[in-house]
Each structure stands twice: as structure tokens, then as C-alpha cells.
Amino acid sequence: MSKKQVLVLFSIIFLSSFHFAYADIVISEIMYNPAGTDTNREWVELHNNGTETVNVLSGHASTDWRFDDGSTSLHYINDSLEIPADGYAIITNDKNTFNIEYPNVSLVADTSMTLDNSGNVKIWDGSDPRVLIASYSYSSAQGADNDGNSLQLNGSWCAALPTPGLANVSCDAGGNQNTGGDTNGNNTGGDTSGGNTSGGGSGSTPEKTTTKPKIPEIITIKTKITARNNSFINIPINFKGETSFSNSQNIFSGRYLWNFGDGDSREMLVTNNEKFTHTYFYPGDYTVILEHYPNFFADTPDAIDKINIKIALTAVTISAVGDEKDFFIELTNNSDLDADISAWSISNGIRNFYFPKNTIIPVKKKMKISSRITGFTVDDKSNLKLLSPTNEVVFDYNALPAVKPIIKTVSQTTNNIVKTIENKVDDSLNKNDFQIIDADLSASAINSNESYGVWGLVFWLVLVSGAILSIWILRRRMSSAGVKSAGDDFELIDE
Numbered sequence: 001m002s003k004k005q006v007l008v009l010f011s012i013i014f015l016s017s018f019h020f021a022y023a024d025i026v027i028s029e030i031m032y033n034p035a036g037t038d039t040n041r042e043w044v045e046l047h048n049n050g051t052e053t054v055n056v057l058s059g060h061a062s063t064d065w066r067f068d069d070g071s072t073s074l075h076y077i078n079d080s081l082e083i084p085a086d087g088y089a090i091i092t093n094d095k096n097t098f099n100i101e102y103p104n105v106s107l108v109a110d111t112s113m114t115l116d117n118s119g120n121v122k123i124w125d126g127s128d129p130r131v132l133i134a135s136y137s138y139s140s141a142q143g144a145d146n147d148g149n150s151l152q153l154n155g156s157w158c159a160a161l162p163t164p165g166l167a168n169v170s171c172d173a174g175g176n177q178n179t180g181g182d183t184n185g186n187n188t189g190g191d192t193s194g195g196n197t198s199g200g201g202s203g204s205t206p207e208k209t210t211t212k213p214k215i216p217e218i219i220t221i222k223t224k225i226t227a228r229n230n231s232f233i234n235i236p237i238n239f240k241g242e243t244s245f246s247n248s249q250n251i252f253s254g255r256y257l258w259n260f261g262d263g264d265s266r267e268m269l270v271t272n273n274e275k276f277t278h279t280y281f282y283p284g285d286y287t288v289i290l291e292h293y294p295n296f297f298a299d300t301p302d303a304i305d306k307i308n309i310k311i312a313l314t315a316v317t318i319s320a321v322g323d324e325k326d327f328f329i330e331l332t333n334n335s336d337l338d339a340d341i342s343a344w345s346i347s348n349g350i351r352n353f354y355f356p357k358n359t360i361i362p363v364k365k366k367m368k369i370s371s372r373i374t375g376f377t378v379d380d381k382s383n384l385k386l387l388s389p390t391n392e393v394v395f396d397y398n399a400l401p402a403v404k405p406i407i408k409t410v411s412q413t414t415n416n417i418v419k420t421i422e423n424k425v426d427d428s429l430n431k432n433d434f435q436i437i438d439a440d441l442s443a444s445a446i447n448s449n450e451s452y453g454v455w456g457l458v459f460w461l462v463l464v465s466g467a468i469l470s471i472w473i474l475r476r477r478m479s480s481a482g483v484k485s486a487g488d489d490f491e492l493i494d495e
Contacts, residue, residue: 024048024049024050024052024054025046025047025048025049025050025054025056025083025123025133025134026046026047026049026134026153027044027045027046027047027121027123027134027135027136027153028045028046028047028088028152028153028168029044029045029150029151029152029153029162029163029164029168030043030044030045030115030121030136030138030144030150030151031043031044031144031150031151031162031164032115032116032117032119032138032140032144032151033115033117033140033144033145033146034146034148034295034297035146035147035148035294035295035297035298035300036146036295036297036298036299037297040092040093040094040097041094041097041098041101041295041297042092042093042113042114042115043090043091043092043093043098043113043164044067044090044091044092044113044115044121045088045089045090045091045164045165046081046083046088046089046090046091046123046134047083047086047087047088047153048083048084048085048086048087048088048089049086050085051085052085053082053083053084053085053087054082054083055080055081055082055083056077056080056081056082056083056089056109057077057080057125057126058076058077058078058079058080058081058109059076059077059078060076061126062126062128063126064076064077064126065077065123065124065125065126065133066123066124066126066130067091067111067112067113067121067122067123067124068120068121068122068123068124068135069112069113069114069115069119069121070116070119070120070121071114074124075111075112075113076111076112077091077109077110077111078109078110078111079095079108079109079110080109081107081109082107083107087107088105088107088164088165088166089107089108089109089165090102090105090107090108090109090164090165091108091109091111091113092108092109092110092111092113093110093111093112093113093114094110095108095109095110098164100269100296101253101254101295101296101297102162102164102165102253102295103253103269103271104165104252104253104271105164105165105253106165107165117140117145118138118139118140118141119137119138120135120136120137120138121135121136121138122134122135123135136153136157138151138157142157142158142159143158143159144159147159148161148162148294148295148298148300148302149161149162150162150163150164152168152169153168154167154168154169154170155170161221161245161251161294161302162253162294162295163249163251163253164253166249167249169245169249220245220246221243221244221245221246221251221292221302221303222243222244222245222246222303222305223241223242223243223290223291223292223303223304223305224241224242224243224305225239225240225241225288225290225305225306225307226239226240226241226242227239227240227288227307227309228309228340229307229308229309229310230309230310230311230312230337230338231280231309231310231311231312231337231340232311232312232313232314232315232316232335232337232339233280233281233282233283233311233312233313233314234279234280234281234314234388234390234392235279235314235388235389235390236277236278236279236389236390237277237278237279237280237309238275238276238277239258239275239276239277239278239288240274240275240276241256241258241270241290241292241305243270243292243303251270251292252270252271253270253294253295254269254270254292254293254294254295254298254302255267255268255269255270255292255293255295255296256268256269256270256290256291256292256293257290257291257293257301258288258289258290259288259289259290260278260280260286260288261286261287261288261289261309262280262281262282262286264278266278269296270292280309280311282311283311283312283313284310284311285308285309285310285311286308286309286310286311287306287307287308287309288306288307288308288309289304289305289306290304290305290306291303291304292304310337312335312336312337313335314335314388314394315333315334315335315339316331316332316333316334316335316339316341316361316386316394316395317331317332317334317386317395318330318331318346318384318386318395318397319331319332319366321378321381321384321397322371322378323378324377324378326371327371327376327377327378327381328368328369328370328371329346329368329369329371329374329376329384330366330367330368330369331361331366331367331368331369331386332361332365332366332367333361333362333363333364333365333366333367334364335363336363337363338360338361338362338363339360339361340358340359340360341355341359341360341361342355342356342357342358342359342360342389343355343357343389344359344386344387344388344389344394345386345387345391346369346374346376346384346385346386346387347383347384347385347387348376348380348383348384348385349383349385351375352387353369353373353374353375353376381397382397382398383398384396384397384398385397385398
């Protein structure tokens with residue numbers, strides 16, 4: 001064999017290896033008529049069924065790949081795509097718009113694309129002449145016609161919710177996938193008509209059996225809210241939304257619309273199901289609704305979930321503390337709800353002790369925390385505060401009202417006023433009259449021990465003022481009637 005023949009044979013084998021790799025590329029999903037406007041929102045998914053990475057050559061060179069949407073010319077593929085084994089890539093007419101709707105798909109390339117509601121899409125390589133890599137003929141009769149679904153290949157073709165960049169849903173609807181010269185989507189295999197098989201020497205004919213057609217699996221979509229169903233005012237609540245197909249395959253595309261039932265809402269893209277927080281400022285019962293939309297432009301949700309959340313006044317207090325022998329901190333839940341104090345803290349003004357996750361105080365119950373856990377001592381007693389996860393003061397132990405000292409002060413003040421009046425009363429007054437006044441005041445003073453606060457003080461001031469006024473009027477009347485006081489019986493004589 002000459003060197004020329006060897007070179008030709010090597011070239012044929014070398015080029016054939018590329019075509020074998022290209023044969024692993026199939027068209028696996030088509031969005032030909034999305035819900036709402038079609039502008040910049042049509043796309044085609046390629047799937048690498050092989051075990052090696054396939055490089056989709058992009059650009060305007062004659063050796064680069066081309067996309068064919070059935071129009072009069074082939075279209076450039078403007079971005080290089082290296083599709084890994086069992087990987088997916090998207091070809092679309094607007095990469096930016098696609099990334100808004102499906103932010104988690106990494107392999108996306110721009111091209112010129114106008115998909116009819118029935119047509120044939122093809123991928124050509126850069127050979128001369130070009131070799132057809134993959135093609136598929138589709139029709140609106142298969143579904144996915146302006147209803148939010150796409151046409152998908154998974155053993156057969158069917159209409160289902162879009163899964164760009166992911167494995168397609170399982171379905172048993174009919175359809176055709178071509179990866180060779182036949183571009184019409186027809187079955188090019190052998191005899192598919194079937195027939196009867198006669199037996200051996202007996203010549204008997206086997207019984208004819210009928211097989212029930214398999215009912216296709218109906219794929220649905222569902223969304224779920226994860227959050228606590230009760231909490232307190234001014235305490236952030238963690239929320240999380242999850243959306244999946246009925247076959248438990250998670251969906252990371254589309255958008256969420258949250259309504260928290262308190263006048264606030266939130267719209268967000270579905271990415272990796274990250275948690276976020278929302279805070280209620282007033283007690284009450286709230287209904288939280290989550291809607292999932294298949295894309296950024298859809299007006300109708302494809303899945304809805306809702307939960308009810310009860311919000312109560314914050315009623316967790318520092319109810320007691322220990323002494324220097326055994327310093328503990330006691331918390332009491334005075335509310336009608338279990339109190340989840342995860343991430344709450346107790347502060348002494350310098351450092352904080354944080355409660356771990358899933359710390360819950362049941363309804364009307366108490367919790368004692370040892371100083372061996374918190375690290376606090378009796379010296380911290382006057383500075384203790386209970387803080388929320390956002391460091392807002394829930395309870396200040398040092399701000400407890402001192403009720404008993406106030407009562408004592410009022411009583412002492414009243415008694416001092418009575419004694420002052422008693423000392424200043426003239427000895428010439430009839431003792432019985434004074435005793436009546438004294439008895440009234442004493443009785444009132446005794447009763448003052450049962451009164452407290454500012455209103456008690458005001459009451460006694462009014463009562464004492466009335467007593468002073470009565471004494472003054474009595475003295476005036478005695479003076480005008482000629483009654484002498486004790487001082488009038490004596491006269492100073494200068495010798």
C-alpha cells in the first residue's frame with residue numbers, strides 16, 4: 001500500500017471519528033410558541049448522548065456549524081458550546097432574554113431564529129458538503145402551543161413544562177427524532193408492520209392476544225411554602241419556596257410571587273431556593289400565598305400554595321434570676337403560642353449569650369439557664385436584657401417597676417404632712433375637735449397603705465389641704481367671736 005493510500009485511509013478514519021461523536025448530538029427540546037409574546041423567547045435544546053465532550057464550532061467561517069430553522073438560509077451560531085457527556089446546551093435568538101427566564105442554564109448560544117408553529121429544525125456541521133448532525137419535524141398538534149409547555153424528547157416526544165439544561169420529563173407521546181440524512185422525521189428502520197408467526201409441524205395458529213395501550217403519565221407541577229406557622233411581632237420569620245414536578249424533579253426556573261397577607265409582597269426569580277425573612281409588626285392571623293410562574297412574561301401561575309400564620313404579642317420575659325450562690329436566669333413564656341427563641345440572646349451590655357437552633361419554650365412554661373451555660377454572674381443582674389435575632393430589646397430586666405417602694409413613699413409622705421399639721425395646731429383649740437380631725441386623718445393614712453401610685457399621692461394632698469383650710473376657717477371664726485387663745489391670758493410687763 002502506497003503512502004498516499006495510507007494517508008487517505010487515515011484521513012477517512014480521522015474524519016469518521018468526528019462524525020461518530022457528532023452522531024451523539026440530538027435535539028431534545030423545542031420551545032416554538034411560548035406563552036405570551038414569542039419575541040426573543042424561542043429556543044432549541046441540544047443533548048449530548050455520548051461519553052465524550054462535543055465542541056459546537058461557532059462563528060462565520062465555512063467550517064463552523066449552522067442552525068437551520070426551515071427558512072431560506074442557514075444561520076450562524078454566535079457562541080462556542082462545549083457540551084459535556086450527557087450535557088445540555090441551548091440555542092436561542094436572544095441569550096439575554098433567555099437568561100432572565102432561566103438563570104441557571106450555563107451553556108447558551110445566540111443565533112437567528114424564527115420558529116413556525118409547525119416546522120423542521122436542523123443542526124449542520126462545517127464539512128464540505130455539510131453533514132446533518134440532528135433534526136426534528138414538529139407540529140402544533142403535538143401540544144406546547146402557547147400554553148407554557150415545550151416539546152420534549154425522553155424516549156418519545158411530548159408536551160411538558162420546560163426543563164432547559166435539565167433532563168426531560170418522562171412521557172409516552174409519539175414523535176420522531178432524526179440524526180442522519182433523513183430530515184423528515186420518519187422511521188427508516190425495517191418492517192414495522194408485524195404479522196402472525198405459524199407454528200412448527202402442527203400447523204396450528206397461535207391465539208391472537210391484545211395488549212392494552214399504556215396510559216401516559218401525567219406530569220404536573222407543585223409548589224410548597226416552608227415557614228413556621230406562628231411567631232411574634234417584630235421577629236423575622238424564615239420563608240422558603242420549592243417547586244417541583246410530580247416525579248419529584250426540582251424546578252429552578254421561572255419566577256415566584258409572594259403575598260404575605262399584611263399588604264407586603266415580593267417577586268423573585270427561582271434560582272436555588274434560598275431562604276429569606278419577613279417581619280410582621282402587628283398581632284393577627286395572616287394568609288401567605290406563593291405563586292409560581294413558568295417564565296418572566298407569564299400572566300397565569302402554574303402552581304399555587306398557601307399557609308396561615310398566627311402572630312402574637314411578644315410575651316417572653318426574664319421572670320427571675322438567682323443569687324451569688326446559684327445564679328440562674330429564668331425565662332417565662334406568657335403567650336398562648338410556643339415561643340421559638342432560636343437565635344435570640346441575653347445580653348449584659350458587654351457580651352451576648354445566644355440560644356441555639358430549635359430552642360422552644362412551651363405555652364405558659366418556664367426555662368432556667370444556669371450560669372455555667374451563659375457565663376453570667378450575679379454582678380450582671382442589673383444589666384440583663386433579652387434580645388431578638390435583630391438585636392431589638394424584647395425585655396429589660398432592670399426596667400421592672402418598683403411598686404412597693406412607691407407605696408411606702410406615699411404613705412410616709414402622708415404621715416409626715418399629718419404630723420406637721422398636728423404640731424402647728426394651737427393648744428388653745430378644743431382637743432376633742434382636733435381628735436376628730438386626727439382620727440379622720442389617721443384612718444385615711446391607714447387606708448393609704450392600700451393605695452399607691454401617683455393618684456394616691458394626689459388624693460392625700462387634696463385631703464390634707466382641706467384639713468388645713470378647715471383649721472384656718474375655725475380659727476377665724478373663734479377670733480371674730482371673741483374667743484381668746486392661750487396667748488391672750490398673759491401680758492409682758494417691763495419692770
